[in-house]
Amino acid sequence: MLRQDMECEGLLECFHDLKELDREIFQLLCAGSEPLTVDEIAERVDRERSTAYRSVQRLLQAGFIRKEQVNYEQGGYYHVYKPRGGEEIAREMQRTLNDWYAKMGQLIDEFEGKYEEAPRAGAES
Secondary structure (H helix, E strand, O other), X not given: OOOOOOOOOHHHHHHHOOOHHHHHHHHHHHHOOOOEOHHXXXXXXXXXXXXXXXXXXXXXXXXXXXXXXXXXXOOOEEEEEEEOOHHHHHHHHHHHHHHHHHHHHHHHHHHHHHHOOOOOOOOOO
């Protein structure tokens, strides 16, 4: 994956293992001026409600969208979803990248320590 050409939206999939539908829904929410319900999202991406719901849950889990409760005057409520700010998301991705980079450095050091003294195949004694 590190060697592939990538668009900035590819970070959604790379950092959080999101799917193409997740990206499509995230872009839909970003393009709109109003938060949407799961039913509205499902209709606009032409998918079953349950499929859209699972995608929305992945986006919530990854922290790319927010869920808000809207109350009916006569009682009851429903939820709408809207994107979090790009700056906010970018800061979190930067933190994730920094954590990943530190972890990879640690693993590389462990690898080097484990294999630096390993005998080479075909080396003379």
